[in-house]
Amino acid sequence: xxxxxxxxxxxxxxxxxxxxxxxxxxxxxxxxxxxxxxxxxxxxxxxxxxxxxxxxxxxxxxxxxxxxxxxxxxxxxxxxxxxxxxxxxxxxxxxxxxxxxxxxxxxxxxxxxxxxxxxxxxxxxxxxxxxxxxxxxxxxxxxxxxxxxxxxxxxxxxxxxxxxxxxxxxxxxxxxxxxxxxxxxxxxxxxxxxxxxxxxxxxxxxxxxxxxxxxxxxxxxxxxxxxxxxxxxxxxxxxxxxxxxxxxxxxxxxxxxxxxxxxxxxxxxxxxxxxxxxxxxxxxxxxxxxxxxxxxxxxxxxxxxxxxxxxxxxxxxxxxxxxxxxxxxxxxxxxxxxxxxxxxxxxxxxxxxxxxxxxxxxxxxxxxxxxxxxxxxxxxxxxxxxxxxxxxxxxxxxxxxxxxxxxxxxxxxxxxxxxxxxxxxxxxxxxxxxxxxxxxxxxxxxxxxxx
Amino acid sequence: xxxxxxxxxxxxxxxxxxxxxxxxxxxxxxxxxxxxxxxxxxxxxxxxxxxxxxxxxxxxxxxxxxxxxxxxxxxxxxxxxxxxxxxxxxxxxxxxxxxxxxxxxxxxxxxxxxxxxxxxxxxxxxxxxxxxxxxxxxxxxxxxxxxxxxxxxxxxxxxxxxxxxxxxxxxxxxxxxxxxxxxxxxxxxxxxxxxxxxxxxxxxxxxxxxxxxxxxxxxxxxxxxxxxxxxxxxxxxxxxxxxxxxxxxxxxxxxxxxxxxxxxxxxxxxxxxxxxxxxxxxxxxxxxxxxxxxxxxxxxxxxxxxxxxxxxxxxxxxxxxxxxxxxxxxxxxxxxxxxxxxxxxxxxxxxxxxxxxxxxxxxxxxxxxxxxxxxxxxxxxxxxxxxxxxxxxxxxxxxxxxxxxxxxxxxxxxxxxxxxxxxxxxxxxxxxxxxxxxxxxxxxxxxxxxxxxxxxxxxxxxxx
Numbered sequence: 001x002x003x004x005x006x007x008x009x010x011x012x013x014x015x016x017x018x019x020x021x022x023x024x025x026x027x028x029x030x031x032x033x034x035x036x037x038x039x040x041x042x043x044x045x046x047x048x049x050x051x052x053x054x055x056x057x058x059x060x061x062x063x064x065x066x067x068x069x070x071x072x073x074x075x076x077x078x079x080x081x082x083x084x085x086x087x088x089x090x091x092x093x094x095x096x097x098x099x100x101x102x103x104x105x106x107x108x109x110x111x112x113x114x115x116x117x118x119x120x121x122x123x124x125x126x127x128x129x130x131x132x133x134x135x136x137x138x139x140x141x142x143x144x145x146x147x148x149x150x151x152x153x154x155x156x157x158x159x160x161x162x163x164x165x166x167x168x169x170x171x172x173x174x175x176x177x178x179x180x181x182x183x184x185x186x187x188x189x190x191x192x193x194x195x196x197x198x199x200x201x202x203x204x205x206x207x208x209x210x211x212x213x214x215x216x217x218x219x220x221x222x223x224x225x226x227x228x229x230x231x232x233x234x235x236x237x238x239x240x241x242x243x244x245x246x247x248x249x250x251x252x253x254x255x256x257x258x259x260x261x262x263x264x265x266x267x268x269x270x271x272x273x274x275x276x277x278x279x280x281x282x283x284x285x286x287x288x289x290x291x292x293x294x295x296x297x298x299x300x301x302x303x304x305x306x307x308x309x310x311x312x313x314x315x316x317x318x319x320x321x322x323x324x325x326x327x328x329x330x331x332x333x334x335x336x337x338x339x340x341x342x343x344x345x346x347x348x349x350x351x352x353x354x355x356x357x358x359x360x361x362x363x364x365x366x367x368x369x370x371x372x373x374x375x376x377x378x379x380x381x382x383x384x385x386x387x388x389x390x391x392x393x394x395x396x397x398x399x400x401x402x403x404x405x406x407x408x409x410x411x412x413x414x415x416x417x418x419x420x421x422x423x424x425x426x427x428x429x430x431x432x433x434x435x436x437x438x439x440x441x442x443x444x445x446x447x448x449x450x451x
Numbered sequence: 452x453x454x455x456x457x458x459x460x461x462x463x464x465x466x467x468x469x470x471x472x473x474x475x476x477x478x479x480x481x482x483x484x485x486x487x488x489x490x491x492x493x494x495x496x497x498x499x500x501x502x503x504x505x506x507x508x509x510x511x512x513x514x515x516x517x518x519x520x521x522x523x524x525x526x527x528x529x530x531x532x533x534x535x536x537x538x539x540x541x542x543x544x545x546x547x548x549x550x551x552x553x554x555x556x557x558x559x560x561x562x563x564x565x566x567x568x569x570x571x572x573x574x575x576x577x578x579x580x581x582x583x584x585x586x587x588x589x590x591x592x593x594x595x596x597x598x599x600x601x602x603x604x605x606x607x608x609x610x611x612x613x614x615x616x617x618x619x620x621x622x623x624x625x626x627x628x629x630x631x632x633x634x635x636x637x638x639x640x641x642x643x644x645x646x647x648x649x650x651x652x653x654x655x656x657x658x659x660x661x662x663x664x665x666x667x668x669x670x671x672x673x674x675x676x677x678x679x680x681x682x683x684x685x686x687x688x689x690x691x692x693x694x695x696x697x698x699x700x701x702x703x704x705x706x707x708x709x710x711x712x713x714x715x716x717x718x719x720x721x722x723x724x725x726x727x728x729x730x731x732x733x734x735x736x737x738x739x740x741x742x743x744x745x746x747x748x749x750x751x752x753x754x755x756x757x758x759x760x761x762x763x764x765x766x767x768x769x770x771x772x773x774x775x776x777x778x779x780x781x782x783x784x785x786x787x788x789x790x791x792x793x794x795x796x797x798x799x800x801x802x803x804x805x806x807x808x809x810x811x812x813x814x815x816x817x818x819x820x821x822x823x824x825x826x827x828x829x830x831x832x833x834x835x836x837x838x839x840x841x842x843x844x845x846x847x848x849x850x851x852x853x854x855x856x857x858x859x860x861x862x863x864x865x866x867x868x869x870x871x872x873x874x875x876x877x878x879x880x881x882x883x884x885x886x887x888x889x890x891x892x893x894x895x896x897x898x899x900x901x902x903x904x905x906x907x908x909x910x911x912x913x914x915x
Contacts, residue, residue: 014715017691024695031707038714049722098571102544106722112536124558124718126791127544128822129798132709133572139706142571147698151691159687194508245687249468249592252694256588263569264576268486275493280501283526283548287505290523291512344568352569361571372568424678 004173004182012186021148022190028144029198032137032235035092036202039136040409043093043100044207047086050106054084057103066407072309077403078393079316083109085385085414087378090369091215094202095140098370102130107382109414111320111393114327114335115383116282137198138364141223142357143259145191146230150251152187153234155244156180157445162244166448176445180235188231195223198207211420218367222423225430226360230255232438239444255357270348274340289329293322313400320397323390334383338376355431374418381416388412455623456630459597463631469593473635476589480581480639487536487577488646495651498528502870514859517843517851518769521553524839526830527871529559530817533650534657537643538579540820549829550837551871553773553843554906556780559829578643579814582636582665583807587672587701590632591693594676596686597624598910603685619913623902627676632669640665657878661817667896668810674899678906700805708801708808712794719790724783731779738771743808765855766848773840780833788826795822802891809895816885819875823884827876839868 012018061081079154086106093100104119133139157179160166205214233254237247352358365371392411396403455513463469508757509525546559564572574580598621611617640662647653678692683689719727738744745757748767757764800808815821843864851858882889 020695024699028703031710034714035710038710038717042717042720046720046722049720053722053726083847102562102719124721124724124787125713126718126822127793127825128791129539129709129713129794130564131541131546131574132705132798133574135703135706135710143573143702144698147694151695154691155687243687245596245685245690246468248687248690251591252588252690253472256585260573260584263571263573264580265479267567267569268483268576272486272489276566277502279495279566280497280528282546283561284501284504284508287523287526288508291508339566341566348568358569358571362569365571 001178001182004178005185007181009186009344012190018152018190021151022194025140025148025191025194025325026146028135028140029137029194031135032140033134033201036097036137037205039097039100039134040094040206043089043105046106047089050086053108057082061408062405063086065403065408069400072307072312074402075309075313076096078396079111079319081110081389081393081403081408083389083414085109085382087375088417089207089209089359090374091209091212092219092368093370094206095136095199095216095219096364096368097134097136098138098365098368100370101125101134103375105378105437109382109386109389111390112159112323113386113390114286114323115386116286116330118382118386119379120403129307137195137202138361138368140198141226141364142361142411145195145227146255146259146357147252148191149187149227149230150234150248152190152254153184153231153238154248154251155238156183156187156234157448158242158244158247161241170448173410176448177442178256180368180442180445182425184231184235186226192224192227195371196220199223214441215367215369215420218423218427222360222363222367222427225427225434226356229356229430229437232434232441235441236437239441239448258355259357262271263361264357266348266351266358268354269351270344273347274344276340276344277333277337277431279337282330285333286326286330289326290322293325295435302394313397316397320394324394327390338344338380341372341376341411353429357431359426359429363423366421366423369418369421371421377418378416382414385412385414434449456627458666459624459862460527460631463593473589473593476581476585477638479585479636480578481642483576483581484536484538484578484639484643484646487539488650491531491533491650494531494870498530502528503878506870509868512865514861516856516858516862517847517860518553518766518856518862520746520865521840521843523869524550524552524836525871526550527828527835527873529700529825529828530873531646532875533653534661534818535820536577536650537647537661538814538818538820539575539577539816540818541822541825542820543575545822545825549832549836550830551839553769554776556777556784556833556836559812559825559832578639578747579818582637583811583814584656584701586632586636586639587671587807588694588697590628590672591676591697592690593878594673595680595683595690595693597628598681599683599686601691601756611911616907618904618907621677621681621907621910624680625674625792628673628677629670632673633666635642636665636669640669652782654878657817657881660878661814662881664810664813664817664892667892668806671895671899674903680682681910701807704801704805705808705811708798712797716790716793716797718787718794723809724787728779728783731783732776735775735779738768738775744768744771761852762848763851763853763858766844766846766851770841770844770848771845773837777837784833791822791826799887799891802888806892806895809885809891812888813885813892816881816888817878819881821881821884823881824876828873831873832871835869835871842868 064080065077084106085108090098090100090286102123102125104123106111107118109118155162157166157169160169169179170176199216199220203213206212234251237250240247242250349362352362362371367372389411393403395401396407505526509523512520512523515523527549531542535542543563546562548561549559551556574584592815598607601610610620644658645661675696679693679696680686680689683692736743744767745764748760748764749755749757752760752762754760754836760767772856779808798808799812812821816823843860846860846864847855847858876884
């Protein structure tokens with residue numbers, strides 16, 4: 001068997017097509033590595049900047065609290081508190097960018113913050129670049145590698161059948177199964193090896209995050225199973241009595257359907273079935289409530305509103321009360337939004353099973369920590385933290401109490417961790433599909449007829 | 452050549468695999484147009500209703516201090532033109548709502564992409580996506596056997612021996628494939644144009660130019676397909692080569708180019724951007740803290756002390772604060788727009804490797820959904836913001852003497868503040884923004900013509 005595999009490798013090396021496909025694989029993996037590193041660098045830099053801002057703000061505020069201050073200024077301390085926060089770095093953001101390319105991962109909590117405006121200062125990446133999509137290792141696995149496997153395997157047996165050399169090949173290999181193994185191993189290795197090496201390089205060059213190695217293992221397992229799935233489809237098509245050209249057409253058609261057509265179609269269906277509530281309506285509702293909450297609109301510069309404690313405290317209480325009214329009025333809208341998004345995600349997840357490529361893509365993003373549910377979890381955790389902080393800061397205003405350094409130190413800090421995702425169901429489904437299709441292909445090859 | 456076209460058409464119709472695939476892709480294109488029409492119509496209905504509701508809120512806010520109203524302010528909501536259903540462009544990835552409040556130039560919010568349920572994004576399901584992504588693949592698959600299959604069957608030599616000549620055969624095959632491509636693409640484009648006209652007033656010249664750009668693109672695609680087919684020994688070899696070309700040109704190059712542009716010319720992180728802006732504003736003299744400002748105003752109004760000013764000092768201070776902030780905003784956002792421009796210029800170089808990038812830019816520009824249109828929207832929103840805040844502060848200045856923040860204005864003032872009305876760029880401006888892309892596409896057309904001529908020559912020599 002080993003001798004046959006070696007012979008097959010030599011023949012493959014001589015094939016121009018194999019060389020071109022290997023070059024494309026290596027180039028794609030190299031580009032994915034560079035882009036992954038750049039995105040990781042940006043995410044780390046952004047979080048470092050957020051942490052630095054947090055430290056600077058924290059230090060400045062503690063210093064202010066430590067100094068003797070006029071009571072007219074001290075009464076406004078709860079309004080001055082700023083608590084920057086950032087989502088933890090996704091463990092494999094350099095492997096699969098997912099939603100990390102455009103989601104906000106940091107914000108600042110103040111007493112004036114609202115759930116619907118928490119992430120109003122959006123990412124500043126060029127929409128024209130974001131629109132073109134991320135070129136990461138996940139993209140190589142989902143989109144590029146299967147097509148390369150099809151290029152290597154469309155004529156695996158069909159070409160021999162077309163040329164009349166099938167009997168000779170079978171005789172040389174001994175059994176059809178041996179022939180399949182001999183031809184499959186080098187081709188799979190040609191595509192899988194660059195991906196594996198790139199993943200290892202990203203892992204080695206990346207930060208030491210808890211759970212990153214485990215996540216990478218799961219990521220590689222999903223990638224390998226997906227590519228084995230596509231290879232099982234290649235074997236199945238080759239087991240049919242079709243020409244190489246028909247095999248190529250069928251395989252490319254299957255790939256285009258699963259990878260290109262079904263994902264946006266499923267997204268469109270989910271969007272139509274559960275259209276997200278209007279963001280514009282959310283804005284208009286909040287504004288209408290804000291206006292209705294007061295007949296004499298509150299001045300936003302509490303320190304300019306009055307010089308005395310009573311005046312400033314009244315101004316701060318007004319600001320807090322308006323914020324609570326607006327929050328109460330917009331909470332149902334924001335909750336409806338999140339609920340509708342969750343329903344959309346459920347529909348998407350149900351329909352996702354129609355496309356193995358989409359199953360794998362969502363699983364890779366889940367394991368990488370860059371999928372939709374993770375970001376939804378972050379937003380929900382941020383909303384809960386906001387409510388907690390506002391409650392505590394608002395308490396000072398309602399009581400008319402002066403905030404001290406100890407009170408500030410006792411404020412909770414944002415400490416949310418996403419639930420680690422192993423994507424076991426996706427792995428199982430892909431494995432079952434692969435074994436099923438591969439099993440049918442092997443069974444057909446065992447009883448291959450060449451007449 | 453018409454005989455070649457007729458023969459190829461007959462073969463295409465008899466090949467059920469190709470016919471079925473072609474019909475399915477065309478139906479998919481029509482479905483994409485239908486979903487885009489529903490999306491754009493719903494968006495516009497929502498936007499108009501929100502604008503009307505918010506205007507009522509603004510005018511009905513009652514008596515308030517003008518500067519407080521300046522903090523409350525208004526929102527600019529970006530309308531989608533009817534052509535946006537042809538090509539959504541950057542609009543799902545760029546915000547469509549700008550809060551025009553005092554003291555801040557806010558970035559746009561409400562990006563549709565944030566409301567997507569999944570993490571795998573290959574583009575918005577639209578007519579442009581079908582025409583840019585799937586149709587070229589289909590044309591390549593159909594065209595792969597144009598010449599290569601004749602060679603496989605042995606009929607190529609017969610055709611050449613009949614006196615046809617390779618230099619007429621190859622263009623004939625390209626024309627035949629062009630006709631087949633037209634029959635697949637035209638229904639999608641016609642339905643898309645009809646939907647755009649139904650969605651609202653659509654400039655017929657823009658629609659014509661948009662269709663023309665795609666017609667030119669598909670002509671280039673058809674020629675490439677035939678040239679590769681003529682150079683391949685078998686149809687399956689040609690198909691794989693063409694699919695490889697499609698993968699590189701349509702899928703990989705645009706993404707690789709965008710990644711390279713973003714990596715070599717990075718946009719600032721939000722934290723860095725806002726921190727730098729705040730730091731720059733903090734460096735400027737604060738009119739609220741400065742006695743110098745009061746003295747300058749007293750001198751301007753020809754009075755001895757600020758108490759003698761005939762207007763509200765607080766109003767003047769607010770206006771000065773806005774002016775100082777606006778200078779910083781212009782600098783910061785200007786630098787950001789400059790970064791975007793340099794990224795775009797770098798991305799344009801990918802047009803030398805793939806005609807899809809210039810086509811995308813032309814398509815978006817004509818649909819009014821490109822980055823230039825987005826920045827135009829943001830600039831108009833900012834201009835209205837400054838006009839609004841200036842008017843509100845000006846009213847407080849003129850009428851708030853002695854009362855400052857206790858001064859209250861009413862509905863009469865709120866009604867004088869204009870609502871946001873977006874003026875899309877003219878067709879001329881849109882075309883000027885994509886002149887390089889038009890030139891690149893023209894170069895591709897010329898190159899396709901040369902390849903076609905050369906292919907005929909090589910085929911003639913190869914078959915001797």
